[in-house]
Amino acid sequence: MMLATAAPVLRRVGARPGRPRVCAAVSAHPLDDELILYDERTGEAHLLNHTGAFVWRLCDGSRTVGQVARLAAANFGIPHRQALADVRELVAMLNDANLIFVR
């Protein structure tokens, strides 16, 4: 599963100001400039590109989606509005795949 390029766009997470946090059962393994997420509960692996990997590392439960988007906007030099949409989409997909939860 290639999350960073998956098509469905979910807005569930973006509708509330939660703080995304990675699940303990998911381990992250950098390889070149991408990140492989391995879910030991299911045996499934997921691939994030370097943009997705940046967002993943910020999902430690201490930041809101908006705060993650601000850091992403600054890091990649893109408008905050675009960063917010992208981060919401990615966080929703990760949440839907049970790789993170939003509290």
Next chain:
Amino acid sequence: MRTSFLSAEDLSADASDQSEQIVRVLGWQARVCAPQATLAQLRSLVPQPAADRVAGAPALTIAVTPDAPMGFRVIVSGQPENWRVAEDELPLLLTNLITTAALEGLAADYLLFHAGALAWRDQGLLLPAASGSGKTTLVGALLAASWRVGSDEVGAIERHSGRLVAFPRSLNVKAGGRAALAHLFPELAAAVPWPLGAEQIWPLRPAGNAWLTSAVPVRHIVFPKYTPGERSTLHPLTRAEALAHLLPLEFNAQQLGGAGIDECIQLVRDAACYRLTIGDLADAVTLLQRLGEGRE
């Protein structure tokens, strides 16, 4: 260490009495008590090393006893359930029981993938794929092209060396594969299928000298997918893409945890990784042949 395997022709069956056979798979072994004819069939399906190199007690005992009117009862040590099967179902059932138990018993010492495994001139090729992707058919076609065979189903990598070794058992050819391989292996056309659950299997037994007999480095990891009507093509994968495809196909990933993942990362770092679309089988073999010879 090099080893060699007895071919089916080396084995003879005495159809009379109950007997006992130690079945070895890499460093794991089982004791099977069954009619001699069944044991002879089992040896032809799970080629045994020509020389003894495993000591110690078997990890598993399987007892096969007559059980009228069905045929036979199969009892596995340590397991509460048993099987009642017809005589023609015995060999493949025993092979699968042994394979499943061996995968568990070998999990600490090998990375075990749902994969075909071959070698060309001591360069290993891993073909990881889920069931129904065309692994067995592709392995059979490469066998006909003089590749050394490790397995059509289990890619076994020594954890201590990172090298590919054979997990020898006959190729379980299904109806589609039989049609595709019949011109390469005329014996498949004439063979009677063996039942395995709801499926029919035509076992294809590589000759004794066709097996991979030494550990080889994995130079290529190719994810095959049979796609009727498509052109056979080979697409490079990034190492991260390859790893994401590989991990779900590792039988013992969950047992090995982080250490196993690190070893998989090393595996994809050391290999060139591709996705193979199999339309025409002969074209797919040509692509892999070029890869093996360094011409791709």
